[in-house]
Amino acid sequence: xQQVKQSPQSLIVQKGGISIINCAYENTxxxxxxxxxxxxxxxxxxxxxxxxxVSEKKEGRFTISFNKSAKQxxxxxxxxxxxxxxTYFCAxxxxxxxxxxxxxxxxxxxxxx
Amino acid sequence: EAGVTQxxxxxxxxxxxxATLRCSPISGHTSVYWYxxxxxxxxxxLLWYDEGEERNRGNFPPRFSGRQFPNYSSELNVNALELExxxxxxxxxxxGTAQETQxxxxxxxxxxx
Numbered sequence: 001x002q003q004v005k006q007s008p009q010s011l012i013v014q015k016g017g018i019s020i021i022n023c024a025y026e027n028t029x030x031x032x033x034x035x036x037x038x039x040x041x042x043x044x045x046x047x048x049x050x051x052x053x054v055s056e057k058k059e060g061r062f063t064i065s066f067n068k069s070a071k072q073x074x075x076x077x078x079x080x081x082x083x084x085x086x087t088y089f090c091a092x093x094x095x096x097x098x099x100x101x102x103x104x105x106x107x108x109x110x111x112x113x
Numbered sequence: 114e115a116g117v118t119q120x121x122x123x124x125x126x127x128x129x130x131x132a133t134l135r136c137s138p139i140s141g142h143t144s145v146y147w148y149x150x151x152x153x154x155x156x157x158x159l160l161w162y163d164e165g166e167e168r169n170r171g172n173f174p175p176r177f178s179g180r181q182f183p184n185y186s187s188e189l190n191v192n193a194l195e196l197e198x199x200x201x202x203x204x205x206x207x208x209g210t211a212q213e214t215q216x217x218x219x220x221x222x223x224x225x226x
Contacts, residue, residue: 032213043117043203043217044156089156093213098169099144100158101215 002027004092006104013111019077021107023090028071030092034101035064035075038087047075047088080111115140117218119204125224126194134189134221138206144168145187146207146215147179151200159202162187163209194225 005024013019023033031052036044050057050064050073057064063076077084087108091101118137126132138145147159158171162181176192185206191198201222205215 034214036217041219043205043219046214046216049214091156095213099146099161099207099213099215100169100171101146101148101156102158103156105155 002097002102004090004102004104006090006107008107009105010108011110013080013109015080015082015111015113017080017111019080019084019109019111020074021088021090021109022072022074023104024070024072025092025102026071027092027094029097030094030102032093032095033064033066033073034091034093035062036089036091038089038106044089077109080109082111082113085109085111117204117206117216119202119218119221121221122219123222123224125226127226128194128196130194132191132194132198132223134191134202134204134223136187136189136204136206136218138185138187138204139216141208142206142216143185143209144207145181145185146205147187147189148203148205148217149173149200150203150220151197154200156203160189191223196225199223199225 034049035047038044048059061078066073087106090104120135144163149157161169179189181187201220203220205217
């Protein structure tokens with residue numbers, strides 16, 4: 001199974017709050033899990049990425065939590081700002097599968113000021 | 114450093130015509146990937162080129178084809194256009210075959226009438 005399931009489909013958070021987006025995968029062979037941020041009319045921009053041997057990775061206000069046994073990973077955006085309003089995609093890949101990124105369906109985040 | 118560039122930004126074609134989309138990777142990157150982002154279908158992997166060779170292909174019909182030039186730029190050709198080919202076509206590049214991190218361009222918006 002090469003699917004990545006992402007939830008929620010959309011999310012509204014107050015300024016200063018924590019935004020949490022979750023993803024689940026079936027194929028335990030995946031070994032690279034990036035998150036991308038996409039603004040309207042733009043291409044996806046890499047936010048942060050993690051490998052299964054690490055349970056958490058933090059870069060600024062963005063944190064990935066990884067649960068290998070549950071086959072789940074999540075993105076936490078701390079102190080969410082209106083400028084964070086965008087669509088977020090999780091993805092998974094394994095270079096032996098031809099390096100293709102398998103994307104989740106995306107989460108539309110709106111941060112209210 | 115310049116990012117991934119794509120041209121044209123927008124393209125309007127009629128059903129049955131051919132479309133050619135172009136991509137220039139980040140300087141030093143040898144791998145180029147093509148993805149389709151259609152409304153309601155998310156981001157779908159199309160093709161991967163590395164060192165001038167097609168390395169992997171997504172689940173798309175043969176009328177989607179491409180090539181990579183000696184300077185690592187790439188071209189995506191879509192023949193016999195159908196209405197459902199209307200989408201944002203995204204190009205990404207990475208440092209090489211074993212480098213998973215993919216950086217996306219702004220995309221080409223293709224509209225088939």
